Amino acid sequence: MHFDLINQYHSTFRFALAMTALGLASCASNAAGPVQSQLPTLQMRVGQHDVKAELANTDLSRQIGLMNRKELGKNSGMLFVFKRSETQCMWMKNTLIDLDVAFADPNGTILNIEQMKAGTSNIHCSSGNAKIALEMNRGWFSTRGIEAGEKLHVPERVLETRE
Structure with a gap:
């Protein structure tokens, strides 16, 4: 019976997992801090x-x-x-x-x-x-x-x- 629930929420779970991965990737890319913009x-x-x-x-x-x-x-x-x-x-x-x-x-x-x-x-x-x-x-x-x-x-x- 619990496999039916997994299948039922499979797409929701995949979406949540993808959003979490994107969030973590975003944090990692900003972890290094700012980079100077083009200066004269x-x-x-x-x-x-x-x-x-x-x-x-x-x-x-x-x-x-x-x-x-x-x-x-x-x-x-x-x-x-x-x-x-x-x-x-x-x-x-x-x-x-x-x-x-x-x-x-x-x-x-x-x-x-x-x-x-x-x-x-x-x-x-x-x-x-x-x-x-x-x-x-x-x-x-x-x-x-x-x-x-x-x-x-x-x-x-x-x-x-x-x-």
Whole structure:
């Protein structure tokens, strides 16, 4: 007798099972978190080296940063422009690649460079009042001999935040 009930509700059961599977798939696809939408890019220089940088100059673009990216181009990075020149801090939550970050004052002078490990929640802060920060692939600065005191050459108009 119970087989009759199973057959009677078979299509309902299959529908419920399919909807559950779709729901779980949806959750899994969002589990990794947000990915940055297309950002404006700019050409800039770090010392004598050319860099193509994505511009993160809004609250949302700074918050998402390079989260959930699987790679970053050889001479590519992300330039963060903050609202105020003050101590700035970053972490690597949901970031899949190891990065270095150079914190710089409003004149572009690098204050310090921090190495950041993918997926960690360690806090990395500027050693002084930073207005901008440039994230690059891990080792990019050191292999080029770039240290604190070097300049990030950024167009003046870029130092404006949009919020």
